[in-house]
Amino acid sequence: MYKALPMVAALAVCAVAAVPTHAATLTTKGTGWQLTTQLGVTSLSPGRQYTITFATSAMKARYTPYLTAAVSQVKAAGLKxxxxGVEAVNPAKCGPVGHIQFTELYRPLGRPGYSQGMPCPYPPxxxxxxxxxxxxSEYWxxxxxxxxxxxxNTLVHEPLHALGLDHPNLDLNKDGKTADYECAANPTGETPVMCSPNGGYRTATGMGRLTGFDVNGLKALLANARAQGIK
Ligand SMILES: [Zn+2]
Known part of the structure; x- marks a missing residue:
């Protein structure tokens, strides 16, 4: 009889997880961060492996050094x-689940100097x-x-879009417009790397790293999944 108890307890836990009595409360924005709710992304699975891949081996070689520090920070925040490696990338189509696919295009947004990053819309x-x-491709x-x-900072900003972070720009000066670069700043003046059109640290050691604002956004994506009972 004693041996049966753990199983009963486990079943009870499963039942609670499978039939929530109320919808999970999700937090989709905070100071200096905003999630991509307009594309239906609120969460990131803490248990899922996410992998950055590249359309060519030359791109893998080019971008990896720029991404290494940021990837370490993302991992430290709790995301796998x-x-x-290298795989075929069709910019008009999402790749395998969990992949953040890098490619290069000439003016992907039709505006000189602008790059594009977006999550696969409306995931389950x-x-x-x-x-x-x-x-x-104009950068190169x-x-x-x-x-x-x-x-x-741009090379880190775009994959963070693919993970579900949006621009946290706000009308801070209450002039009726949410302007470029109008974002919360930390005491030393840095705006989030997700600020539009760009933000983040400007120092040699800080550039290409997430600010605390961006890390908080990632942590919110993970916390939302946990609140939904998603591992
Ligand atoms: Zn952006």
Missing amino acids: LAIG KGVGTGGIVAID DGTWPMPAYKLR
Whole structure:
């Protein structure tokens, strides 16, 4: 009889998880971060492996050094994220579940100097399944020179879109417009790396890293999954 008890307890736990008595409360924005609710992404599975892949081996070689520090931070925040290999990328179509696919296009948004990152829209239960990153090829052909910090921060900003972070811009000065660069800032002046059109640290050691705002957004995506009972 004693041996039967743990199973009864386990079944009871399963029943609670499978039949929630009320909908989970999800938090979709906070100071300096905002989730991509307009595309139905509210959560990231703490148990799922997420992998950054590349359309060519040359792109893998090019982007990996720019992504390494940010990937370490994302992992420290609790998301299983790794830099993976090379696979076919169709920018118009989502890849395998959990993949954040990098490719390059000429002006993917039709605007000079702008790159694109987006999550696969409306994933089941709002749990992000990865997405597409299309970096503007102008960054590499000499036609769109940028300071190093801006390039580095942009290359991190776009995959964070694919994970489900949106721009946290707000009308802070109450002039009726949510403007470019109008984002919460920390005491030393940095805006989130997710600020539109770009933000983040400008120092040699800080550029290409997430700010605390961005880390809080990632943690919210994971916390939402846990609140939904998703592992
Ligand atoms: Zn953006």
